[in-house]
Amino acid sequence: MLKKTPFYEMHVKNGGKIVEFAGFLMPVQFDGIIPEHRAVRSSVGVFDVSHMGEIEIYGQDRMKFVNHLTTNDAAALELGQVQYTTMLYPDAGIVDDLLVYNFETRILLVVNAANTDKDFQWIMDNKKYDVDIKNISDTMGQLAIQGPKAELVMQKLFDFDLTTMKYYWAAEVNMNPASLKKSAKKNIPVILSRTGYTGEDGFEIYMNKQYAAQCWEMIFDAGAEYGIKPVGLGARDTLRFEMRYCLYGNDIDKTTNPLEAGLGWVVKFDKGDFNGRESLLQAKENGIKRRLVGFEVIGKGIPRPHQSIHLGGKKIGYVTSGTFSPSMKKGMGMGYVDKPYNKTGTRIEVMGKVPIEAEIIKGPFYKQGSHK
Amino acid sequence: MANIIEGLKYTKEHEWIKLEGDTATEGLTDYAQSELSDIVMVEPPEVGKKVKAGEAIGTIEAVKAVSDLYAGLNGEVVEVNEKVVADPSIINKDPYGEGWLFKIKLDDPKQAETLLAPEQYKELIAKH
Numbered sequence: 001m002l003k004k005t006p007f008y009e010m011h012v013k014n015g016g017k018i019v020e021f022a023g024f025l026m027p028v029q030f031d032g033i034i035p036e037h038r039a040v041r042s043s044v045g046v047f048d049v050s051h052m053g054e055i056e057i058y059g060q061d062r063m064k065f066v067n068h069l070t071t072n073d074a075a076a077l078e079l080g081q082v083q084y085t086t087m088l089y090p091d092a093g094i095v096d097d098l099l100v101y102n103f104e105t106r107i108l109l110v111v112n113a114a115n116t117d118k119d120f121q122w123i124m125d126n127k128k129y130d131v132d133i134k135n136i137s138d139t140m141g142q143l144a145i146q147g148p149k150a151e152l153v154m155q156k157l158f159d160f161d162l163t164t165m166k167y168y169w170a171a172e173v174n175m176n177p178a179s180l181k182k183s184a185k186k187n188i189p190v191i192l193s194r195t196g197y198t199g200e201d202g203f204e205i206y207m208n209k210q211y212a213a214q215c216w217e218m219i220f221d222a223g224a225e226y227g228i229k230p231v232g233l234g235a236r237d238t239l240r241f242e243m244r245y246c247l248y249g250n251d252i253d254k255t256t257n258p259l260e261a262g263l264g265w266v267v268k269f270d271k272g273d274f275n276g277r278e279s280l281l282q283a284k285e286n287g288i289k290r291r292l293v294g295f296e297v298i299g300k301g302i303p304r305p306h307q308s309i310h311l312g313g314k315k316i317g318y319v320t321s322g323t324f325s326p327s328m329k330k331g332m333g334m335g336y337v338d339k340p341y342n343k344t345g346t347r348i349e350v351m352g353k354v355p356i357e358a359e360i361i362k363g364p365f366y367k368q369g370s371h372k
Numbered sequence: 373m374a375n376i377i378e379g380l381k382y383t384k385e386h387e388w389i390k391l392e393g394d395t396a397t398e399g400l401t402d403y404a405q406s407e408l409s410d411i412v413m414v415e416p417p418e419v420g421k422k423v424k425a426g427e428a429i430g431t432i433e434a435v436k437a438v439s440d441l442y443a444g445l446n447g448e449v450v451e452v453n454e455k456v457v458a459d460p461s462i463i464n465k466d467p468y469g470e471g472w473l474f475k476i477k478l479d480d481p482k483q484a485e486t487l488l489a490p491e492q493y494k495e496l497i498a499k500h
Contacts, residue, residue: 017409032464033410033435234409234436302413302433324412324435331413331433352438353431 005050006141006212014230022113024051026233033234037326040198040239041366044147044223045231049204050212053116053137057107061129066100066107069126069275071258073268077102082168082195085266086258087122088276092283093254094261095122097246099195101170108191112248126275141212145219146202146239148370149226154203156222158192165194167371175205175215188214197236199243199369242325242366244294244334250305251292251320251334257283260336261292290317291342293360296332298347301356303333308351316341319350327366333358374403374497377468381484382493385426385442388468394481398444399472400432400463403497408434411460416441416452416474423449423476425483430473432463445483447476 003024011018016027027048030036039045057066067074072085081102087095096115101108111119120135127133145154155162157175165171174187191206207215220228237247246252252261257280259267269281297303303322308315322333333350341348342360350356376382381389386404390397405411413433423429423443430441452474456462463471478484488496 029409034412034461238435300413300415302438304438324410324433326435 005048006209007048007050007216010216016232021233022051026051029232029234030230033238034326036231036235037238039229040147040200040231041327043226044149044153044228046219046228047144047231047236049144050141051113052142053111053113053119054140055109055111055120055123056134056136057131059131062107062131065129065131071274072266073271074100079104080169080171082170082193086263089254090276090279092257092276092279094252094256094258097248097252114249139209140206141209142204142206144196144204146196146198146200148201150202153223153226153228157218167194169194197245198239199366199371201370238323238326241321241323242327243364247321259284260288260290290336290338292334293337293342294334294365295348295358295360297330298357298359301352302331303350303356309335309337310349310351311341325365332365374406376490376494378490381487383444383487387442387444389444389487391484394478396445396476396478397472398474400467402467405464405467408437408439410435411463414457414460416457417449419449419452421449423447444487445476445478447478449474450477451475
């Protein structure tokens with residue numbers, strides 16, 4: 001049985017092309033991946049990300065527990081701060097990548113839609129100390145409002161100065177449309193988070209399902225003057241891809257560890273023990289054998305996931321994500337490449353129907369993002 | 373619902389063919405462009421190439437997917453639409469008009485009788 005998010009009817013009404021994704025009926029696009037991608041890069045777009053999973057951890061030992069479960073240093077989080085992190089299996093393969101929200105009464109974990117049930121089970125199986133664990137995914141709606149105009153749009157809906165909310169901070173606040181003519185009957189309690197998966201400035205907002213329709217309406221009213229538009233999963237993927245953000249199931253999974261994926265910055269070996277620490281440390285000491293790299297096509301062709309990467313007729317890796325970059329207007333890709341062939345400037349061949357010549361490059365593909 | 377034009381012939385590979393004497397103009401159907409969405413690269417066959425019906429003779433790449441381009445009939449490629457090579461999004465905007473792909477001088481115009489009529493093509497995509 002496929003699930004519908006609380007915004008499903010809205011997507012159908014807006015002409016969304018609906019596909020099955022991670023057990024949900026989701027819009028893959030509305031008026032096209034490229035126009036939606038551009039709207040987010042140049043103005044503002046809204047993504048329904050209600051399929052993401054939300055798991056709450058209560059109890060006095062919640063921080064100790066989460067810190068043992070994840071690789072980044074959750075204990076360093078102040079109240080209201082958000083952290084990107086990974087959870088590992090004992091062999092250092094990745095269970096999931098996720099966000100950790102540190103609130104006064106609880107810790108909120110936001111996980112990938114396709115992994116929600118698996119993650120919840122994993123967290124329950126690893127339960128220790130005095131904690132209570134709740135999967136609240138089915139009760140929540142979530143929207144991402146992303147783009148250089150996102151702050152101007154969202155400011156209309158909140159009473160406090162949004163310029164004071166920094167990147168990777170969040171607050172439990174009331175959405176208060178006092179300044180809007182079409183005012184709602186009462187305040188809507190939401191989690192407002194300055195986070196995103198696009199490389200642009202923006203917010204993610206979590207609300208109880210019962211407020212979903214009202215939130216959507218208020219955000220679209222507030223954004224009308226900026227040409228705010230709904231954005232599907234297609235552009236969500238091209239936007240994250242241009243930033244070289246990892247996508248679980250493509251670039252990372254249970255067979256990859258965070259060090260080879262370039263996620264060493266969310267692994268804090270010196271914070272104390274955590275799941276997978278021993279194996280990961282061992283892997284580090286043995287030397288990482290391959291690295292996730294980014295590459296751009298020289299000439300024609302678009303790399304696609306699972307294609308082999310060759311150098312001098314020898315297979316040295318494979319593509320994990322590959323598409324046409326709407327901003328750079330060419331084919332680009334990400335993939336695992338054996339050391340020492342992972343160096344910037346290395347010319348590789350991606351084995352499409354005809355071999356595609358490409359060059360390994362540094363950093364995000366798109367470097368003009370507005371996020372702060 | 374995908375647009376299907378009367379007076380054209382269709383292939384199982386979701387291409388349309390317009391017959392004028394011994395020349396066939398070929399393009400992608402509205403259904404095909406909509407399924408591919410956001411076409412960003414077209415590699416058409418070269419002018420002068422001899423082609424056979426059902427043969428893969430080029431590629432169409434969209435943001436999310438890649439598809440082969442097939443010859444609908446036997447003949448020789450006599451013209452390629454350079455406009456869609458320069459701006460492939462034309463195929464999404466106007467698949468049956470400005471978005472045509474190439475023209476073939478046919479070996480045997482009667483071969484066109486083997487192609488699908490609009491009604492048959494409609495049935496084909498209804499199954500998808």
